[in-house]
Structures are given as structure tokens and as C-alpha cells.
Amino acid sequence: MHERPHNFRIASASAVTDEVLRAAIRKTADSLLSRRASCTADYPGFEELRDWGRSRKLEVSGRLEQYAREFADRVEAAGGKVHFARDAAEAVAIIVRLARERGARTAVKSKSMTAEEISLNEALSRAGVTVTETDLGEFIIQLAGERPSHVLAPAIHRNRAQIAELFHQTIGTPTDLDVKDLVRAARAALRQRFLTADLGITGGNFAVAETGTLVLVTNEGNGRMTTSLPPVHIAVVGIDKIIPRISDLPGFLTLLTRSASGQPISSYVSIITGPRKQGEEEGPEELHVVLLDNGRSPLARGPFREILHCLHCGACLNHCPVYRAVGGHAYESVYPGPMGDVLSPLLWGMETYPDLPDACTLCGRCAEACPVRIPLPEYHRKLRILRARGQVRLTLAAGVSAAAAANPSLYRTGLGILRQILIDGRELFNGESIGAMENWMICRNPPRPRKGPAFRAWWRERERKRS
Amino acid sequence: MKVSLFLTCTADLLYPASALACVRVLEALGVEVDFPRLQTCCGQPWLNTGHPDGARRLALHFLEIFENADTVVAISSSCADTVRNHYADLFPDSPELRYRMEAVGKRTFEFCEYLYKILKLRSIPAHPRSCATTYHSSCRTLRGIGLRGVAEGYLARMFGDDFIPLSESETCCGFGGSFSIKLPEISGRLMADKLRNIEATGASQVTTLDLSCLTHLAAGAERLGLGRIRFLHLAELMADVVTK
Numbered sequence: 001m002h003e004r005p006h007n008f009r010i011a012s013a014s015a016v017t018d019e020v021l022r023a024a025i026r027k028t029a030d031s032l033l034s035r036r037a038s039c040t041a042d043y044p045g046f047e048e049l050r051d052w053g054r055s056r057k058l059e060v061s062g063r064l065e066q067y068a069r070e071f072a073d074r075v076e077a078a079g080g081k082v083h084f085a086r087d088a089a090e091a092v093a094i095i096v097r098l099a100r101e102r103g104a105r106t107a108v109k110s111k112s113m114t115a116e117e118i119s120l121n122e123a124l125s126r127a128g129v130t131v132t133e134t135d136l137g138e139f140i141i142q143l144a145g146e147r148p149s150h151v152l153a154p155a156i157h158r159n160r161a162q163i164a165e166l167f168h169q170t171i172g173t174p175t176d177l178d179v180k181d182l183v184r185a186a187r188a189a190l191r192q193r194f195l196t197a198d199l200g201i202t203g204g205n206f207a208v209a210e211t212g213t214l215v216l217v218t219n220e221g222n223g224r225m226t227t228s229l230p231p232v233h234i235a236v237v238g239i240d241k242i243i244p245r246i247s248d249l250p251g252f253l254t255l256l257t258r259s260a261s262g263q264p265i266s267s268y269v270s271i272i273t274g275p276r277k278q279g280e281e282e283g284p285e286e287l288h289v290v291l292l293d294n295g296r297s298p299l300a301r302g303p304f305r306e307i308l309h310c311l312h313c314g315a316c317l318n319h320c321p322v323y324r325a326v327g328g329h330a331y332e333s334v335y336p337g338p339m340g341d342v343l344s345p346l347l348w349g350m351e352t353y354p355d356l357p358d359a360c361t362l363c364g365r366c367a368e369a370c371p372v373r374i375p376l377p378e379y380h381r382k383l384r385i386l387r388a389r390g391q392v393r394l395t396l397a398a399g400v401s402a403a404a405a406a407n408p409s410l411y412r413t414g415l416g417i418l419r420q421i422l423i424d425g426r427e428l429f430n431g432e433s434i435g436a437m438e439n440w441m442i443c444r445n446p447p448r449p450r451k452g453p454a455f456r457a458w459w460r461e462r463e464r465k466r467s
Numbered sequence: 468m469k470v471s472l473f474l475t476c477t478a479d480l481l482y483p484a485s486a487l488a489c490v491r492v493l494e495a496l497g498v499e500v501d502f503p504r505l506q507t508c509c510g511q512p513w514l515n516t517g518h519p520d521g522a523r524r525l526a527l528h529f530l531e532i533f534e535n536a537d538t539v540v541a542i543s544s545s546c547a548d549t550v551r552n553h554y555a556d557l558f559p560d561s562p563e564l565r566y567r568m569e570a571v572g573k574r575t576f577e578f579c580e581y582l583y584k585i586l587k588l589r590s591i592p593a594h595p596r597s598c599a600t601t602y603h604s605s606c607r608t609l610r611g612i613g614l615r616g617v618a619e620g621y622l623a624r625m626f627g628d629d630f631i632p633l634s635e636s637e638t639c640c641g642f643g644g645s646f647s648i649k650l651p652e653i654s655g656r657l658m659a660d661k662l663r664n665i666e667a668t669g670a671s672q673v674t675t676l677d678l679s680c681l682t683h684l685a686a687g688a689e690r691l692g693l694g695r696i697r698f699l700h701l702a703e704l705m706a707d708v709v710t711k
Contacts, residue, residue: 008650009649009650009652012650012652012653013652016652016653016656017652321638321639321641321657322650322653322657325653325656325657326653355649357517358645358646358649358650359650360643360646361606361639361641361642361643361644361646361654361657362515362606362643362644362646363606363610363638363639363643364606364607364609364610364611365606365610365637365638365639367610368610381514381515381517383517384515384516384517385517385518385519386517387517388516388517388518395518398513398516398518398520398521399518399520399521401513401521402510402513402518402520402521402522402524402525403524405476405507405508405510405521405524405525406507406524406525406527406528407507408504408505408506408507411507411508415476415479415480418480419480419481422480422481439647439648439649439651440647440648440651440686442651442652442655443651443652443654443655443658443659443687443690444655444658444683444686444687444689444690445686445687445689445690446686447480447481447682447685447686448481448685448686448689449480449481449482449483450481450482450483450484450485451484452483452484452487453483454479454483455474455478455479455483455486455487456474456479456504458483458487459502459504
């Protein structure tokens with residue numbers, strides 16, 4: 001999905017100085033994380049619930065294939081059709097074929113990161129199907145011709161004034177509308193599309209194996225309209241979204257909505273088992289679930305297994321200092337922030353995303369916020385190990401420096417020389433600076449040793465006086 | 468009470484006064500301090516950059532030096548965190564080494580943590596030269612060794628109303644070890660945010676329990692023309708009180 005190797009430093013260069021962007025991200029991310037903080041604090045046993053969530057997810061990731069099979073059987077028993085897709089190309093081909101067979105010209109779509117992952121909109125549009133994003137944030141970025149920059153709040157990088165201007169330019173609203181009128185304008189633009197769409201396309205927040213039930217969590221009601229108005233509903237669901245039983249759902253909903261938006265429950269939870277049945281008045285005539293693997297099965301068997309437990313709540317993004325400083329587009333992946341740092345190199349290759357393991361200060365806030373306790377900082381460390389295996393010279397240098405550092409006399413000599421340079425040789429760092437110091441000096445002066453004797457000399461002198 | 472001081476490479480290189488102050492405070496509180504001279508670095512730079520072989524080497528050296536110590540007191544949170552929370556995992560295939568690393572880890576404390584948890588130090592006199600002071604909590608203090616509110620409590624006792632808590636105290640200062648040189652622009656951005664919050668407190672001195680954040684922030688403050696702000700380890704302020 002990304003042709004050349006991603007260079008995070010270059011990709012984030014303009015974002016890092018963009019104060020408007022930062023202010024927009026901080027405003028939304030701060031509101032999400034403070035709501036999360038109060039909403040998890042006032043839920044007794046939330047910490048235990050996180051443990052429970054992790055253990056249920058471990059159960060699924062330990063038997064992914066078995067649960068996927070069970071889910072598929074139940075969906076089909078309820079009258080739906082399940083399509084297994086090994087990769088993005090297969091998933092796209094299945095959906096394009098379904099659209100063609102039905103002569104579909106238009107589709108409405110509820111927000112789905114999995115659909116983004118397979119670049120579904122582009123493929124459908126090439127196949128002559130006009131796709132309309134119906135989530136407000138997605139609607140905004142579709143008008144802007146952009147990609148989502150957050151897994152939960154896709155237009156987090158845009159402020160109200162920019163959105164008002166965009167609406168004015170693209171759908172001809174008056175200039176400088178306030179938030180309420182912007183929402184009204186979007187609703188008016190979308191209503192007719194819902195009523196005439198040939199296809200409704202969604203993702204799925206949870207897929208219940210026991211019952212073949214698809215669960216959609218939204219706040220705008222667009223998910224419900226997408227799944228009930230068009231004659232055909234197609235859901236694209238990663239196999240990692242499966243949960244074992246329907247009795248697991250309340251716990252997972254609590255974990256998801258409280259962590260994502262700080263809500264006890266979202267405004268809408270659509271619980272869908274099969275298409276419209278005989279005698280029912282609502283719902284689509286056909287329900288298709290495209291179960292996407294796309295590299296997930298191998299992950300379940302490897303050292304990064306728990307990344308498959310991700311609920312896509314976005315809490316790690318909201319808490320990440322790096323994400324908050326540069327926003328989602330700098331990651332040049334569907335999945336930004338801490339979960340994306342881990343997932344992108346695993347799904348699309350370290351050679352494609354060699355820098356993302358470094359896009360982390362190991363501050364640990366993501367792990368503290370993660371509803372299912374994915375060890376994200378540890379995974380960043382592990383990815384750095386994987387990457388280092390391909391870097392022969394660096395590994396050699398690390399070996400030599402470690403050997404020197406573990407040798408007391410070499411260590412003391414080296415440190416002593418460095419200390420003298422930092423005290424007496426500071427002019428060395430003026431003008432043309434050297435090596436790693438060049439990057440250090442971009443925003444800092446050279447470290448300045450505190451005045452006074454070196455500790456070891458002081459200690460030695462003291463021992464001498466005592467004896 | 469007897470402790471072995473883990474100097475850490477940052478104090479060794481840049482902040483001898485912080486280490487000296489730790490010794491003074493510990494001794495004033497009746498603790499006997501030993502300094503094993505063959506000690507070096509905890510190995511964190513290798514641990515965090517994908518070189519576990521290097522980290523193992525330093526962990527084994529640390530074990531050799533400190534295994535027989537009753538208690539180890541480290542001058543920086545991130546080093547204490549490394550020893551306590553990461554050493555054992557470096558040896559997944561050796562139950563014996565895992566056990567020994569866990570054992571030495573359990574006896575390793577950050578300086579302020581040791582005062583609070585082991586010495587049960589709860590009260591501390593007022594500082595003789597009170598001035599506006601703030602505190603950078605550092606990620607590894609908060610989420611590594613899990614110490615919250617302890618340093619702040621001591622500072623409130625020493626400085627009263629002159630202790631001004633820092634806003635966004637849970638947020639990273641942008642150091643992050645190799646992060647600071649791999650992504651220097653983002654690191655600098657986070658650093659500037661942290662320094663702006665520090666400036667907003669009006670404090671003339673900033674204290675912390677992590678010397679690597681301190682190095683980054685002090686060097687950045689100098690670059691941004693905030694040289695008037697002093698950056699100190701908490702031990703240095705405590706030393707003024709307990710040894711006056």
C-alpha cells in the first residue's frame with residue numbers, strides 16, 4: 001500500500017511545525033482522553049474488565065481459524081453469506097464482483113478502517129460504483145480527497161473553520177457555518193444517497209462466533225441507515241474482530257466505548273444477525289460478510305499476537321506524544337499512532353515501514369490506556385530487534401560498544417574522555433558538528449557537565465581520607 | 468541499613484553533583500553507602516535500540532557487581548526500571564538467570580523511592596532558601612517504577628507554596644533515548660512544549676528523578692534562551708535540607 005520505504009522524519013517534517021494542525025488534533029484528542037479518564041474512573045472494576053478483555057482476546061487469537069469457521073457457519077445459518085478473503089486483493093475482488101452481479105451504481109458506506117486497509121473505495125470507483133461516506137468525519141475527508149488521520153476521528157486534523165470552508169467549496173453551503181449547521185448540511189446531502197443506494201457497506205466492531213452476529217458501534221445513526229435502507233449489506237470484517245460468545249458483548253462494548261470516546265455506551269449499537277427474514281419489514285435482502293485475513297493468521301502464531309486484540313478504539317493515539325505532535329498522515333498508513341507503528345510493519349513489511357518502530361519515546365502512556373492491555377512499548381522494542389537483524393554494521397557496532405561498556409576500565413576511560421570533551425572541547429560542536437551530535441544539536445546545545453569534581457574522583461579522595 | 472549506589476552513566480558523565488547529593492542524603496538518614504567501583508551502565512541504550520545481546524552483556528555485568536548487595540539505589544528512574552522490569556526478560560531461556568535477575572531487580576530502587584518505601588521518610592524540613600520550584604515527573608518514574616506523588620510530597624514540604632506543580636505532568640518530554648536523535652524535530656517539539664509548561668510555572672528551578680530527561684531538557688533550555696532555569700536532581704535540594 002506504500003511503494004517506497006516510508007521515511008517518518010521526512011513525512012512528518014511539515015506537520016511538526018504546523019501549529020493549526022497541532023491545535024486541531026490536541027483539541028479533539030484532549031477531549032476524548034479526558035472523557036475517557038472520567039468515564040473509566042467512575043466504572044468500578046474497569047481494571048479487572050481490561051484483564052478480562054485481554055483473556056477473552058487471547059482465547060480468540062489462540063484459535064482464530066476455529067472461531068472464524070464457527071462465525072461463518074452461524075452467519076450462513078442465519079441466511080447471510082460469508083466470503084473468506086486471504087488478502088486485500090481477494091477482498092476487493094469479491095466485493096467488486098458482488099457489486100457488478102447486482103448492477104450496483106451507488107453505495108453508502110459507514111466508517112470502516114478495514115475497508116480503508118483494502119482501499120475499497122478506489123476499487124469500487126474504478127468499477128463504476130459511486131461510494132458515499134456517511135460518517136461525518138469520513139464524509140469530510142472524502143470531500144477533501146484525503147485519507148483518515150485517526151482510527152476513530154478520521155477528520156481530527158481539520159478544525160471547524162477549515163471544514164466550513166471545505167463545505168462551502170464542495171457542496172455550496174454558506175461560508176463560515178457553525179458546527180450544528182455543518183452537521184445539518186451533511187445530513188441533507190446524505191439523506192437522498194441513503195434512500196437510493198444499491199449497496200450498504202460497513203465494517204464491524206465485533207463479530208460474535210456463537211451467534212453469527214455482527215455488531216456496529218456508531219454515534220450518528222449512519223451505520224443503522226447503511227445496514228437497513230439499501231437492499232444489499234456488505235460487511236468487511238477482519239478475522240481479529242471475532243469474539244466468542246454473545247455474553248462477551250457487554251464487556252467488550254464497555255471497554256470499547258469508554259476507551260474510545262469516554263461514553264458509557266455509544267448512541268447506536270447495531271446488532272445484526274442475518275438479512276431480513278420472511279415477515280420482517282426492515283433490513284437488507286442480502287447480507288454478505290467478507291472475512292479478511294490479510295496477514296492476521298500468521299500474526300496470531302508469532303511474538304506480536306496481542307496486536308490482533310486491538311479494538312481500534314484510538315485511545316493509544318490520543319495519548320501518544322508523537323501522534324499528538326504530528327497527526328496521522330505522517331504515518332502514511334491506514335493505522336497511525338502506537339497500534340499503527342506495530343501493525344504497519346507487520347502487515348506490510350519492515351522494508352516498507354522501517355522507521356515506525358522508532359516513532360515512540362517508550363513513554364508507556366499507550367499501554368496504560370489500552371483497553372485490552374496490548375504491550376505496545378514492548379512491541380516497539382521487539383520490532384527494533386527484528387529490524388536490527390538486517391543491519392549488520394549497526395549490530396556489529398552495538399556488540400563492540402556493549403563489550404566496551406561492560407569492561408570497567410574501558411568504560412571509565414571512554415567516559416572520562418567524553419566528559420573532558422564536553423567540558424573543554426565545546427568549540428568542537430560549533431559550526432560543523434559531528435555524527436549523532438548533529439541531530440542532537442538540531443534543538444539542543446551539547447550536554448553540559450555540571451561543575452565540580454567527577455564523582456569517582458570525589459569518592460576515591462574520600463576513601464583515602466578515611467583510611 | 469546498607470546500600471550500594473548505582474551511579475548510572477549519566478550521573479557519571481554529567482551530573483556528579485546529583486550523585487554526591489544522593490550519598491549525603493542517604494548518609495544523613497543513617498544509611499551506610501557503598502560504591503562498587505567496577506560498575507558501569509545498566510545497558511538501556513542497547514535494550515531500547517534492538518540489541519538485546521548488548522543489553523544482556525551489561526545486565527550480566529550489573530549482576531556480577533551488585534548480586535551480593537543488600538540493596539541497590541539508582542540515581543535515575545529509567546535505570547532502576549531497566550534493572551527491575553526488563554533484565555529478567557532478557558534471559559527467557561535460562562530459569563536460573565531469570566531468577567537471579569529478578570532477585571537483584573527486587574532489591575533495586577530509585578533514590579526517592581528508596582527513601583519513601585524503605586526508609587519510610589514522610590516528613591522533611593523546609594528548604595533554607597525557598598524559591599519557586601517545579602517538578603518534571605518523567606515517564607519512567609510514573610509508569611516504569613510506578614512512583615506517583617512521592618517527590619511532589621517532599622517538594623511540597625520543603626518549598627510550601629513555592630512548589631508549583633507542572634501542568635501536563637503525565638506527558639513525555641520528548642527525550643526517549645535514541646528517539647531524541649532519530650526524530651530530533653519531533654523530540655524538539657515535545658521538549659519545547661515541556662519547557663513552555665515549565666516556564667509558565669515561573670519556577671527558577673526544575674527538579675526530577677530522571678537524569679536523562681534532565682540532560683535533554685537542560686540542553687534544550689540553554690538553546691531556547693532559558694538558561695536562567697536550573698535543572699536539578701531532587702537529591703540536590705534534599706541535601707541542602709538534611710545536611711545544612
